[in-house]
Amino acid sequence: MKSTIRVFFGIFLAATTVTATQAIAADGENIFKAKNCQSCHYTAGPAREKSIADQLAKKGPELWYAGSKFQSAWLQKWLQDPAVIRPLAYNSLSEMNLGNHARLAADDAVAVSEFLMSLVSSEVEAGVIKPKNHPKGRLIFRKKMPCSGCHQFPDRNKISGGMSGPSLVGAGSRLNPDWIYAYLKNGQVFKPFKDMPTFAGLLRETDLQAVAAYIATFE
């Protein structure tokens, strides 16, 4: 009898938690719309860009797979204190990112984060990539197919790398390692027109996994 009560209580608790999470996410969606975030970020997938011009017309990154891309704790924190991720202004090669992204109050950040984390892509398989300082990943990232040419990364005591791509400093706490791999493997699903080369087909899948695992170690 006691175990039956425990099971019912467990189911009740789980259902209540799911409902509460959904309610917070719904609040977050309302806040997202009220603050006009969708004027720069679209949240309904799949990717809608049909040309380079479509990509260049965007004012900010698409967020329809945000829940597969980001880590929740990082997102909540970033929405309250949005530090610069892209050294250059979005879609620009000549203007610096002024770091003037809107910031949210703590409660709003929790709700918006919950909403964004509910936006997931079936392209991202969970549990494939574990962060690892992989020698092969390191070699590819720094030399063989140098991602470092376009992305800043932590290089011992300094920050090295190019500026056209998003910085990968702090990628270990910002990005979902499985999303990094999915993006390397099939990036066009997320961004059909991107200025990053497609490496799938040039590198083996195990190499792409090694690079993803290596990037996921960046502090």
Next chain:
Amino acid sequence: MLRQIQAILLFICFGLLSMGSVYAAGAEQLFKFYCAQCHGLEGKGNGPNVTESFATDPRDFTDRAEMEKLSDADIKNVILDGGPSASKSELMPPWSKTLTEEEVDTLVSYIRKLCKCQAKQ
């Protein structure tokens, strides 16, 4: 009748000129989207990725003397297969899985316009 023929010829010329400008815009857009991040918006080899840690100077496409040493096939091969295919820097990645053959040809033509030079035969 003569005026009608003149009007038709003018219309055709205008149409051809318009097509030319559409082509040029496409080439410039491709270059600025994919190449300018390292080679610079004007092709001078000074894109925003060329920071202190960038191990080599990207090719300056406006350097006529250097560009005349390259055939169009040389340029095309490096775009498709990356710098190491021509014993150049790994920082030039291979674009063969990103760009179509037609897009690469368009870029080669645009690069030739930047150097205002003839290809090595």
